[in-house]
Amino acid sequence: MQSWSFKEGFGLDNLVKTDEVMPEVGPRDVLLEMHAASLNYRDLVVMQGGHGRSVAPPLVPLSDGVGKIVATGRQVADFAVGDRVCPAFYQHWYGGAPPANLEKGRLGGPLDGVLATHRVFAAETLVRIPEYLSDAEAAALPCAGVTAWSALNEPTSLRSGETVLVQGTGGVALMALQLAKAMGARVIMTTSTPAKAKQLRELGADDVIDRSKVSNWHHLVQEMTEGRGVDRVLELGGATTLNTSVKSVKTGGTVLLIGNVTGNVAELFLPLLLSRRITLHAVSVGSQETFRSLCKVLQFHRIRPVIGKLFDFDDALLAFGTLESGEVFGKVCVSCQPDRNK
Numbered sequence: 001m002q003s004w005s006f007k008e009g010f011g012l013d014n015l016v017k018t019d020e021v022m023p024e025v026g027p028r029d030v031l032l033e034m035h036a037a038s039l040n041y042r043d044l045v046v047m048q049g050g051h052g053r054s055v056a057p058p059l060v061p062l063s064d065g066v067g068k069i070v071a072t073g074r075q076v077a078d079f080a081v082g083d084r085v086c087p088a089f090y091q092h093w094y095g096g097a098p099p100a101n102l103e104k105g106r107l108g109g110p111l112d113g114v115l116a117t118h119r120v121f122a123a124e125t126l127v128r129i130p131e132y133l134s135d136a137e138a139a140a141l142p143c144a145g146v147t148a149w150s151a152l153n154e155p156t157s158l159r160s161g162e163t164v165l166v167q168g169t170g171g172v173a174l175m176a177l178q179l180a181k182a183m184g185a186r187v188i189m190t191t192s193t194p195a196k197a198k199q200l201r202e203l204g205a206d207d208v209i210d211r212s213k214v215s216n217w218h219h220l221v222q223e224m225t226e227g228r229g230v231d232r233v234l235e236l237g238g239a240t241t242l243n244t245s246v247k248s249v250k251t252g253g254t255v256l257l258i259g260n261v262t263g264n265v266a267e268l269f270l271p272l273l274l275s276r277r278i279t280l281h282a283v284s285v286g287s288q289e290t291f292r293s294l295c296k297v298l299q300f301h302r303i304r305p306v307i308g309k310l311f312d313f314d315d316a317l318l319a320f321g322t323l324e325s326g327e328v329f330g331k332v333c334v335s336c337q338p339d340r341n342k
């Protein structure tokens with residue numbers, strides 16, 4: 001088997017492909033032949049060594065992948081050889097409230113990720129994937145898909161007829177757009193170029209704001225909602241967008257804190273929240289239970305995650321630069337079998 005891993009340190013110069021011994025399969029484990037992996041913004045942060053001391057080399061990167069079971073331990077009853085599954089982002093968050101040591105169970109740092117031809121996982125950490133999805137589409141689900149689904153269902157579920165604002169065209173944002181439309185919501189998106197705005201409309205966005213032309217876009221959101229504000233905002237920008245998000249949400253509305261692409265430290269004018277009873281709710285991907293419910297809703301609506309580019313296993317390094325460029329609309333994926341790129 002082969003895997004990519006940060007050996008001596010972080011940075012792309014330290015990400016190397018090596019031949020490894022096939023791992024042992026314990027009694028409650030399965031061996032996955034990995035088929036595809038996808039990249040998230042978080043994988044760029046990990047690659048740059050920006051995820052704190054708990055995430056350290058040697059490390060196999062990427063949390064999101066899909067594979068086929070090729071061997072099972074003798075105590076595994078729920079899965080069989082041939083099943084196609086994704087390992088969950090949080091290996092030990094099965095459902096309900098998150099465990100206290102949530103951060104320790106993340107794939108792609110601190111735990112080894114999925115950018116490998118084969119990986120062994122405990123059977124209890126796996127989620128079966130709908131048949132109609134391609135491998136690349138399935139690989140888009142464990143972090144980006146589950147996060148989008150959590151953000152539309154926490155602390156309460158989005159209801160048909162409500163209005164939601166989603167920032168950007170990243171993996172979480174596109175999945176949220178597709179899911180929110182399926183739930184009967186009106187969706188307002190922000191993006192950075194007219195070309196991406198056009199693609200968002202084609203994917204179902206009701207309104208699109210080009211944030212490169214207007215920074216205080218809450219005025220536009222207020223106009224679009226007759227001065228009421230949206231029911232919820234999926235806050236992906238972080239430091240420089242949080243205030244605009246708060247000003248875009250209705251009285252009694254919710255801002256889902258998800259991302260930090262513009263920075264980690266934000267300053268908030270508290271009366272804006274207090275006088276309008278705004279809820280700030282943090283999202284941390286989601287549990288395996290949430291992942292299973294996402295699969296059901298995807299299957300019901302036949303939703304397919306948008307795939308921007310699929311790289312060969314040997315070209316995995318190029319995938320990082322492509323995600324970083326922000327030029328691709330849709331998920332950046334890598335095939336995990338050296339001669340297969342489907």
Ligand SMILES: NC(=O)c1ccc[n+]([C@@H]2O[C@H](COP(=O)([O-])OP(=O)(O)OC[C@H]3O[C@@H](n4cnc5c(N)ncnc54)[C@H](OP(=O)(O)O)[C@@H]3O)[C@@H](O)[C@H]2O)c1
Binds near residue numbers: 039042147170237286
């Ligand atoms: N809390 C959680 O559980 C969780 C889970 C997943 C991801 N996240 C976080 O969510 C964020 C997005 O992750 P992702 O993997 O979906 O990212 P991604 O696929 O790398 O996409 C990032 C997107 O951010 C948008 N963007 C860039 N600068 C922006 C700005 N100034 N204002 C608003 N949007 C901007 C860009 O879209 P446009 O060019 O179209 O604007 C870009 O496509 C990251 O901060 C990530 O760490 C959090």
